[in-house]
Amino acid sequence: MAQIMKMVAQRFALGFLTLFVVSLIIFLGIELLPGDIAEEILGQSATPETVAAFRRELGLDVPAHIRYVEWLWNMLQGDMGRSLANKREISELIGLRFGNTLFLAVTAAAISVPLALTLGVLAALYRYSFYDRAVNVVTLSSISFPEFFVAYILIFFLAVTYPVFPSIANISDATPFWEKVYKVLLPALTLTLVVVAHMMRMTRAAIINLLASPYIEMANLKGLSRARIIVKHALPNALAPIINVVVINLAYLIVGVVVVEVVFVYPGLGQLMVDSVSKRDLPVVQASAMIFAGTYVLLNLLADILSILTNPRLLHPR
Amino acid sequence: MTSNKKLAAPLSADVSRRGFLGGTAALGITAASTSALMGRKAYAAKKGGHLRAGIGHGSTTDSLDPATWENGFSLSMDYTLFNHLGEVDHTGGVKPELAESWEASPDAKTWSFKLRKGVEFHNGKSLEAEDVIASIQYHMGEDTKSPAKSLLKQVTSIKADGKNEVVIELESGNADFPYVISDYHIAIKPSKDGKIDPTGGIGTGGYVLESYEPGVRFMANKNKNYFKSDRAHFDQVEFITIIDLAARQNALTTGEIDMMDRADLKTVHLLKRKPGINVMETVGYKHYTFPMRTDTAPFDNNELRLALKYALDREELVKKILRGHGVIGNDHPISPTNQYHADGLAQRSYDPDKAKFHFKKAGMDGTVIQLSAADAAFPGAVDAAVLYKEHAAKAGINIEVVREPNDGYWSNVWMKKGWGACYWGGRPTEDWMFTTAYAAGADWNDTFWKHDRFNELLLAARAELDSDKRRTMYYEMQEIVSNEGGVVVPMFANYVFAASDKILPSEQMAGNWELDGAKFAERWSFA
Secondary structure, eight states, X not given: OHHHHHHHHHHHHHHHHHHHHHHHHHHHHHHHSSSOXXXXXXXXXXXXXXXXXXXXXXXXXXXXXXXXXXHHHXXXXXXXXXXXXXXXXXXXXXXXXXXXXXXXXXXXXXXXXXXXXXXXXXXXXXXXXXXXXXXXXXXXXXXXXXXXXXXXXXXXXXXXXXXXXXXXXXXXXTSOHHHHHHHHHHHHHHHHHHHHHHHHHHHHHHHHHHTTSHHHHXXXXXXXXXXXXXXXXXXXXHHHHHHHHXXXXXXXXXXXXXXXXXXXXXXXXXXXXHHHHXXXXXXXXXXXXXXXXXXXXXXXXXXXXXHHHHOGGGGSOO | OOOGGGGOOOSSSOOOHHHHHHOOGGGOOOOSOOOOOOSOOOOOOBOOOEEEEEESOOOTTOOSOGGGOOSHHXXXXXXXXXXXXXXXXXXXOEEESSEEEEEEOTTSOEEXXXXXXXXXXXXXXXXXXXXXHHHHHTTOSTTOOOTTHHHHTTEEEEEESSSSEEEEEESSOOTTHHHHHTOTTOOOOOEETTEEOTTOOOOSSSEEEEEEETTTEEEXXXXXXXXXXXXXXXXXXXXXXXXXXXXXXXXXXXXXXXXXXXXXXXXXXXXXXXXXEEEEEEOOSOEEEEEBOTTSXXXXXXXXXXXXXXXXXXXXXXXXXXXXXXXXOOSSSOOTTSTTOOTTSOOOOOOHHHXXXXXXXTTOTTOEEEEEEOTTTSTTHHHHHHHHHHHHHTTTOEEEEEEOOSTTHHHHTTTTSSBBXXXXXXXXXXXXXXXXXXXXXXXXXXXXXXXXXXXXXXXXXXXXXXXXXXXXXXXXXXXHHHHHOSEEEEEEEOEEEEEETTEEOOSSOOOSSHHHHHTHHHHOEEO
């Protein structure tokens, strides 16, 4: 256990370092982009005078490195600052959006993870059967199409031709829970189609890999049923790689859904970040990037810990 | 203009701008907007209901600060929560709104605005002169970031005469000043200690702010105290930002929203075929341009500019880029719906021979001319530039289309590169348009053009209250811009939008902005 704790501590330290580097890269990246928020917000109607006045108001006349250090210092104290564009508290702005993004991710995960595991186990069980091939073809096709295409196909069938679901996921804080679930089902289904192939194939491959090991042969010789062998004997040992791929996909569900958010007009964090980048609203971009990077770091850590818990041999790399 | 009392026009009497400016009633009212509604029932607004509008604008970085309003979403919000001194109606004329009437001195230099009595802000405060003054002053002065600053440069003093009158002195006469002061930025907000709260949502408008999540949604409830009794019919209005065109049209066809702006010109004919959907179109001031920097070679040569003007097939651009939803331009920014549009001016048309002639005369044979374009300039700008290249090739002119990134287009390309694509929302008056973008030294003179006669006429026409004299002057100015200006104006683009047939739009829609002058929330109702 002590070893695990040590690993966790090490990984946390590394995670913080990663976040710091990410923040630096994002900051420099935005500084390199043409124009700043004053020019972007005033757009075509900007004049040198109004831009200068706006910059003064926002404190952008201060040199970049000072602004960065100030930001970092405030961030370390837990203060994300205010949006340059509309002066709103970033924590409040992001809190709302991040909640929505998590809600969509959890809904999509609740559908896709059990679905992928079941499909994968069944595919391993009925290896090379018609079912195996069909599942592979379908999931690989859906992952191969761009997300917006999958989304439009779903909208066409499930919202326009057969109006089962609304075509836009127009939710707000005031929306009751079940109505929210109903409204996000279509985007969640889109995401499911996008991530399921990855998890399903990993499950299938990991189990098939194990089926060749001696202890499975033993179980076979004992005369156990195939289903029992796979679920009871093979699956627990295959968990480490499966957990890894599931967690990577969960991270994707949180940080990679911008396109889906746009198509379904879903007020998530992705849209906020895209808008803020295009307007050069640096504090908001930084804060969102930190959250995204933090999500990855945390989930990766979680994946490792879970993998090790299911297979302690991993603590002692050969 | 015999008596300046004529400048005062009560809200109830439908006096067009033409009427009050020149008394030339014989001209009549030419509708500044044409509504393409077919077979509509008799007009009868129904009270109540919850309106959901899908707007193709809006970003999480927007705010309620009038100095940052620049897109269709903020514009609609503006006209829903706030009022202005005057409002532009379907004739293109400006009518008093929060002002009850206005008067000008004979030289059009001093303007006094009588405020409407009994108007209350959403918080119960009554409208007074100080509110109007603070709201205007927010856009003036050294430290303002407001785009309205350049409009108000001409103001030398602004003071209250009692509680209900505001007197504004101008540097020089301006017969169009009621238009200027009714600009959408200059929303009237309540003042406290001589200052307005710029990001506050309290106004005098037809709806009271309920919630606003920038880039997502705006909700407002009916203002029961609204001073216009025949307006603001809905109980509640909701604007939803739906940037994605397909998502917007899907939402309308599946009934998630009741109306939408900016229909997709490529598929609008399919949308029209859908039962239960009305597609509408208004002619406005919006135009697409190709401005050249007349202060840099080779565009400082008027022969070259003429060559490029003749080398473009405008008809094809209207057909292919606007899909017919617009009219061809004549290399000046005055729309056919403007009051003093020069009808008599010969339409410039595609003429490769003339283009070749002027190109040779410019001594430019064989030079490659770069044209910068990005779709940020206007939808289809890159395609338009490529078409331009093809047309010009027939005249022996070699144009190289430089595709620029959308991001940062206005800061890095527009007014920086020699020749590029651009769009103008247009302005309701000739003076405003010319002053903004064609007067020597103007901030947005994107052609860096200086023409003595033109600038002289601009000043003279601005202070001229006699409509006939003004017309002659504006005609000449359009001719000068067309023949010697640095801009190619190929087309004016219509506003195309759609609503479900449960919605009853106004009988005659204003064309100054999209969606009935962006005032649909107060002018439309359920059928």
